[in-house]
Amino acid sequence: MRSDGRASRWLRLAAFGGLAFLHVPLLIIVLYAFTTEDKTYQFPPPGLTLHWFEVAWSRADIREALWLSLQVAASATAAALVLGTMAAAAMARARFFGREAVTLAMILPIALPGIVTGIALLSAIKLAEVEPSFWTIVTGHATFCVVVVYNNALARFRRIPRSLIEASMDLGADGFQTFRYVVLPQLATALLAGGMLAFALSFDEIIVTTFTAGHERTLPIWFMNELFRPRDRPVTNVVAVAVILVTAVPILLAYRATRDDADAGGRNG
Amino acid sequence: MEFVRVSRRYGSVHAIEELSFRVADGEFFSMLGPSGSGKTTTLRLIAGFEQPSTGSILIHGREAAGVPPYERDVNTVFQDYALFPHMNVADNVAYGLMVKKVARAERLRQAEAMLELVKLGGFGRRRPGELSGGQRQRVALARALINHPRVLLLDEPLGALDLKLREAMQSELKALQRRLGITFIFVTHDQGEALSMSDRVAVFRHGRIEQIDTPRGLYEAPATAFVATFVGTSNVVEGGVAERLLGRAGAFSIRPERIAVSTPEAAPAADAVALDGRVVDIQYLGAHSRFEVEVAGSGRLTALVPSYGAPAAPLPGVGAPARLSWPRAAMHVLDGGEGA
Numbered sequence: 211m212r213s214d215g216r217a218s219r220w221l222r223l224a225a226f227g228g229l230a231f232l233h234v235p236l237l238i239i240v241l242y243a244f245t246t247e248d249k250t251y252q253f254p255p256p257g258l259t260l261h262w263f264e265v266a267w268s269r270a271d272i273r274e275a276l277w278l279s280l281q282v283a284a285s286a287t288a289a290a291l292v293l294g295t296m297a298a299a300a301m302a303r304a305r306f307f308g309r310e311a312v313t314l315a316m317i318l319p320i321a322l323p324g325i326v327t328g329i330a331l332l333s334a335i336k337l338a339e340v341e342p343s344f345w346t347i348v349t350g351h352a353t354f355c356v357v358v359v360y361n362n363a364l365a366r367f368r369r370i371p372r373s374l375i376e377a378s379m380d381l382g383a384d385g386f387q388t389f390r391y392v393v394l395p396q397l398a399t400a401l402l403a404g405g406m407l408a409f410a411l412s413f414d415e416i417i418v419t420t421f422t423a424g425h426e427r428t429l430p431i432w433f434m435n436e437l438f439r440p441r442d443r444p445v446t447n448v449v450a451v452a453v454i455l456v457t458a459v460p461i462l463l464a465y466r467a468t469r470d471d472a473d474a475g476g477r478n479g
Numbered sequence: 480m481e482f483v484r485v486s487r488r489y490g491s492v493h494a495i496e497e498l499s500f501r502v503a504d505g506e507f508f509s510m511l512g513p514s515g516s517g518k519t520t521t522l523r524l525i526a527g528f529e530q531p532s533t534g535s536i537l538i539h540g541r542e543a544a545g546v547p548p549y550e551r552d553v554n555t556v557f558q559d560y561a562l563f564p565h566m567n568v569a570d571n572v573a574y575g576l577m578v579k580k581v582a583r584a585e586r587l588r589q590a591e592a593m594l595e596l597v598k599l600g601g602f603g604r605r606r607p608g609e610l611s612g613g614q615r616q617r618v619a620l621a622r623a624l625i626n627h628p629r630v631l632l633l634d635e636p637l638g639a640l641d642l643k644l645r646e647a648m649q650s651e652l653k654a655l656q657r658r659l660g661i662t663f664i665f666v667t668h669d670q671g672e673a674l675s676m677s678d679r680v681a682v683f684r685h686g687r688i689e690q691i692d693t694p695r696g697l698y699e700a701p702a703t704a705f706v707a708t709f710v711g712t713s714n715v716v717e718g719g720v721a722e723r724l725l726g727r728a729g730a731f732s733i734r735p736e737r738i739a740v741s742t743p744e745a746a747p748a749a750d751a752v753a754l755d756g757r758v759v760d761i762q763y764l765g766a767h768s769r770f771e772v773e774v775a776g777s778g779r780l781t782a783l784v785p786s787y788g789a790p791a792a793p794l795p796g797v798g799a800p801a802r803l804s805w806p807r808a809a810m811h812v813l814d815g816g817e818g819a
Contacts, residue, residue: 371559371561373557373558374561374563376528376561377555377557378563378574379528379547379548379549380526380527380528380549380553380623381549381574381622381623381626382575382578382579382626383549383578384547384549387578391574392563396564396565
């Protein structure tokens with residue numbers, strides 16, 4: 211039993227080491243958002259201040275980039291919710307020749323390297339003679355956001371017993387009413403989780419965005435530019451803290467939504 | 480409700496084949512058969528979840544093929560109950576009224592009345608997940624009845640309940656059906672259930688109906704060897720022994736409780752036939768003892784001997800020679816020779 215105890219102690223140490231390796235840099239980013247020193251990453255920081263939050267908030271370029279990113283993420287998520295749900299609804303029940311190929315084609319955008327998707331979209335945009343703009347960014351993001359929603363919705367569709375849908379029709383509900391009163395409430399937490407993940411993915415996406423953005427600057431692109439032209443370093447950290455909050459919170463909520471769902475079988479509506 | 484030469488095929492497989500029957504208004508009609516015999520497909524055709532490949536289904540004289548489930552005056556109690564997990568009991572029961580846009584207060588009042596009918600008054604605010612199997616069963620029943628269908632379809636609704644509860648629900652369902660006066664079409668693989676509740680029973684096998692009759696008719700005059708053995712237990716005697724006893728080629732069935740067991744010395748009654756064999760096993764069942772008797776040329780026959788009021792003549796023990804006898808009239812000649 212002694213050797214077991216030691217092994218588990220080593221294991222625990224390794225686990226904590228791994229977690230520290232992942233999270234300490236994040237803590238440093240957060241810490242330097244409050245430092246009074248604005249040129250170097252001096253440790254420990256000579257003093258703490260909230261000054262940089264004020265500076266960041268007053269800068270129009272940051273506000274515009276943040277606003278653009280939020281709009282892009284919201285639009286891409288909305289498109290993904292509609293398209294992903296419809297695709298999942300079609301695929302959940304259907305059996306047809308080439309079904310597996312269609313499934314692969316649905317999943318592929320998230321498996322492909324972003325740089326390939328980016329180049330492909332850029333050439334498509336050029337071919338179609340469309341000016342890169344807000345909507346080209348949204349389209350680019352939707353390619354992988356759809357996958358996230360689709361996967362979540364498909365898993366849930368498969369768990370809805372067919373007899374529930376039949377019972378609804380049997381009691382006099384047409385297809386639309388059945389979707390509205392039975393299917394949608396069953397899907398709700400899955401869509402919420404998929405939507406929040408999609409939102410977080412879109413919000414910090416940079417590779418595909420670089421190719422499709424044109425002159426628009428989303429927050430991640432603003433970041434990249436800022437690293438090459440440093441000005442008020444702590445301001446970058448302040449924005450990083452904001453990004454962490456905007457992406458981490460939805461992901462945590464999404465996790466909670468699907469976890470509760472596994473316990474209680476979808477208590478909503 | 481009438482089926483006219485209805486078939487349903489999946490690819491090359493016939494789920495049901497050339498089915499024709501008629502169910503009268505207000506009848507308690509059971510469809511009995513082993514799994515895969517086509518009884519559930521038949522129910523789904525009536526509900527409208529499936530469409531016939533050929534033939535015609537008439538519901539109250541109106542052609543039902545092509546009519547979607549939500550336009551049929553027929554409701555279903557599902558095998559898994561299919562209660563909506565995200566709604567409470569009252570909203571589940573009121574669902575049929577909600578989709579018809581009945582005002583909320585009115586539909587909840589009717590739902591409560593329905594819950595009273597199935598003895599679940601006051602359960603409206605609970606979630607389906609908080610109910611026992613028997614209670615969910617009643618909710619499913621209340622929900623199916625709220626639209627006042629003229630035909631209620633029940634798909635093995637008692638299958639998931641334990642024995643005591645199942646027996647209680649059987650008599651309750653029967654009472655409910657008498658009270659409402661609507662047609663019940665009941666699918667089951669349990670022959671006891673079918674016999675105890677039904678006005679008539681259709682016995683399904685391989686997508687066809689072997690026999691439609693009253694429970695008594697099925698039991699006393701089974702048309703085929705399959706019906707004889709599927710409905711209750713029965714001895715089917717074929718071959719040379721049957722030919723000798725019937726005086727012609729064929730097969731007959733004889734119920735175990737009609738067979739008298741005695742030692743070979745006992746003289747059979749005047750109008751009785753007798754077979755001699757050897758007792759292989761005796762099982763004491765309380766009210767009866769079951770004798771398994773090996774008869775040369777016809778295999779093993781089962782006889783039920785009442786424990787009380789039995790004849791004073793001594794009974795053979797295990798391994799002893801025995802004489803089986805029964806009144807000639809108790810033999811029932813079967814159509815066709817195909818065994819079950």
